[in-house]
Amino acid sequence: MKPSAFEEKNDASWRELERALDALDRGKPVEDAAKVPRLFRQVCGDLALAQHRMYGRRLCERLNVLVIGAYQHLGLAARRGSGAFVRFFASTFPRAVRTEHRVVWLCMALFFVPFAAFIVAAYFEPKWIFALLPPEAQAQMDAMYGNDTMDDYVRDKFGSSFAMFGFYIINNISIHFRIFASGVLLGAGAVYGLGYQGIFLGAMFGYVHTSGNLHRLYTFAASHSSFELLGFILGAAAGVRIGLALVHPGRLPRAAAMREAGKRALPVLLGSTMMLVGAAVIEGFWSGSSVAAWMKHTVGILGWVLFTVYFIFAGRRTADEA
Amino acid sequence: MAEPKLDTLQSIELAEGVQILLRPAGPLPRAWALLADMLLVGVFFVAEFLLMLLLSRVMGFFTGIGTWLLLVFVTYWGYFVLYEVLRKGQTPGKKMMGLRVVRTSGERVGWGASFLRNLVRFGDMMPLLPQWQLWVLAVGFYFFGVASCLVTRRFQRLGDLVADTVVVYAREEFLDGVTQLREDVTPAAPPMVLTREEQQAFIQFSERASSWSDSRKEEMVAPLAPLLGVQGRECVVRALAVGMWLRES
Numbered sequence: 001m002k003p004s005a006f007e008e009k010n011d012a013s014w015r016e017l018e019r020a021l022d023a024l025d026r027g028k029p030v031e032d033a034a035k036v037p038r039l040f041r042q043v044c045g046d047l048a049l050a051q052h053r054m055y056g057r058r059l060c061e062r063l064n065v066l067v068i069g070a071y072q073h074l075g076l077a078a079r080r081g082s083g084a085f086v087r088f089f090a091s092t093f094p095r096a097v098r099t100e101h102r103v104v105w106l107c108m109a110l111f112f113v114p115f116a117a118f119i120v121a122a123y124f125e126p127k128w129i130f131a132l133l134p135p136e137a138q139a140q141m142d143a144m145y146g147n148d149t150m151d152d153y154v155r156d157k158f159g160s161s162f163a164m165f166g167f168y169i170i171n172n173i174s175i176h177f178r179i180f181a182s183g184v185l186l187g188a189g190a191v192y193g194l195g196y197q198g199i200f201l202g203a204m205f206g207y208v209h210t211s212g213n214l215h216r217l218y219t220f221a222a223s224h225s226s227f228e229l230l231g232f233i234l235g236a237a238a239g240v241r242i243g244l245a246l247v248h249p250g251r252l253p254r255a256a257a258m259r260e261a262g263k264r265a266l267p268v269l270l271g272s273t274m275m276l277v278g279a280a281v282i283e284g285f286w287s288g289s290s291v292a293a294w295m296k297h298t299v300g301i302l303g304w305v306l307f308t309v310y311f312i313f314a315g316r317r318t319a320d321e322a
Numbered sequence: 323m324a325e326p327k328l329d330t331l332q333s334i335e336l337a338e339g340v341q342i343l344l345r346p347a348g349p350l351p352r353a354w355a356l357l358a359d360m361l362l363v364g365v366f367f368v369a370e371f372l373l374m375l376l377l378s379r380v381m382g383f384f385t386g387i388g389t390w391l392l393l394v395f396v397t398y399w400g401y402f403v404l405y406e407v408l409r410k411g412q413t414p415g416k417k418m419m420g421l422r423v424v425r426t427s428g429e430r431v432g433w434g435a436s437f438l439r440n441l442v443r444f445g446d447m448m449p450l451l452p453q454w455q456l457w458v459l460a461v462g463f464y465f466f467g468v469a470s471c472l473v474t475r476r477f478q479r480l481g482d483l484v485a486d487t488v489v490v491y492a493r494e495e496f497l498d499g500v501t502q503l504r505e506d507v508t509p510a511a512p513p514m515v516l517t518r519e520e521q522q523a524f525i526q527f528s529e530r531a532s533s534w535s536d537s538r539k540e541e542m543v544a545p546l547a548p549l550l551g552v553q554g555r556e557c558v559v560r561a562l563a564v565g566m567w568l569r570e571s
Binding site for chain 2: 002003004025040041044045047048051054055056057058064065067068071072075160162163164165166167169170173174177178180181182183184185189242255258259261262265266269270
């Protein structure tokens with residue numbers, strides 16, 4: 001059969017599929033939607049024929065575009081429904097964290113070792129802090145957590161809390177994303193980002209220990225600390241997971257190792273991002289509010305205890321199903 | 323490693339038993355698309371700033387600032403993800419350049435893959451120069467992205483590798499070269515039996531001939547001269563005739 005005859009014979013059904021796909025692309029209702037799968041199978045056969053009989057590039061390209069278009073519409077993943085969100089936090093996320101426990105512990109150490117080291121160092125030798133915190137930062141710390149400042153840091157108005165919430169979202173989650181993304185570069189970025197945060201926060205805490213009002217600092221930081229620190233650390237762990245796949249792909253080719261690492265890192269990244277959103281909500285609306293200090297402390301301790309329990313035990317029973 | 327190929331086409335076999343061809347896009351068209359997208363993001367930022375000024379008048383300064391910060395956050399980190407998922411793999415810039423993001427299997431990108439590839443974008447855009455950073459919103463030079471594009475077969479940047487995606491041409495520009503031939507050709511049968519690959523070579527030669535200069539065409543068919551029994555321009559016409567005959571029969 002000549003290509004022109006082939007085209008003439010099948011043109012009507014190709015056009016029908018083209019029209020249906022066009023309507024789908026524009027989100028309009030398709031007449032005879034039930035016919036689309038049959039048309040798709042037919043056009044697949046036509047493409048195979050055209051390729052085999054070498055009907056030329058124009059015809060093959062037309063059919064190729066048609067098949068890809070139909071495939072992309074028919075191959076859509078089924079919607080996972082509203083249960084997906086619950087299932088994610090009930091099992092997928094904690095299980096993914098447990099699978100990656102080695103990088104998670106590594107990132108914990110990368111953050112907490114410099115953090116603790118600086119608090120201890122500042123306790124014995126305050127000069128360490130002055131090496132890190134410039135005078136402006138010290139002045140700011142004095143203003144926020146000094147001994148002689150009044151309790152005017154409490155934000156009573158809804159508006160200012162909302163503004164701070166927006167600030168925490170854009171600042172903290174951007175830093176979180178950046179630490180994750182730079183982890184992909186052989187893990188180096190995440191190591192640097194976490195280490196830097198650890199050192200800087202350690203210096204801040206150390207400074208307040210020596211010359212500030214500890215009670216105020218802890219009262220403010222307690223409630224959201226678990227969400228924020230663990231969120232950062234898990235995000236960095238997700239990045240390091242991918243970066244390590246590049247350094248040490250194991251038995252896989254590097255590209256395949258990165259792909260696999262991406263799949264494993266995604267739930268950790270999503271979960272940790274949600275933790276940081278939680279941290280921003282708490283930090284914006286609760287930590288700065290006029291709630292009694294003991295309540296904030298309680299919430300803070302509860303957060304750490306619950307997260308520990310959550311990451312150790314959540315989703316263990318569903319392990320067989322997934 | 324598969325044997326080296328002459329073109330960048332990626333063939334993928336579907337469950338239906340048919341092969342589709344994807345044509346990955348190189349760094350240059352993607353750079354233009356990115357530039358257009360960045361300009362559009364800039365326009366969004368300006369619009370959001372104006373909205374902030376309006377909101378702070380109407381609803382109070384802090385509410386305006388808070389809304390603005392959230393909008394800027396969503397724009398900066400969500401622009402690519404939202405467009406790619408909701409617009410079938412095409413941001414406005416990619417649409418302008420006729421590009422589309424798909425999975426390497428040819429399927430459409432979903433939320434997870436798009437989210438991954440666009441977060442890793444920050445790693446791809448390294449190195450950042452300090453003066454190009456707008457607080458947490460950075461613009462970089464895509465050194466790693468370009469390097470990764472150049473060493474991978476499908477022009478994938480790091481984000482594409484992690485998310486298992488590839489940027490392809492959405493629609494092929496199929497000019498049918500045969501209709502624009504400058505030579506006067508009547509189809510003629512080949513002088514001997516040809517294998518599939520040889521037939522394909524003749525067909526593609528006739529389809530693409532109109533895009534080459536005469537001397538280039540003569541150079542290309544020179545090895546065929548002993549087979550077809552003619553030289554130079556005559557040989558080109560003979561080769562085209564064979565191509566057209568194979569194509570039409």
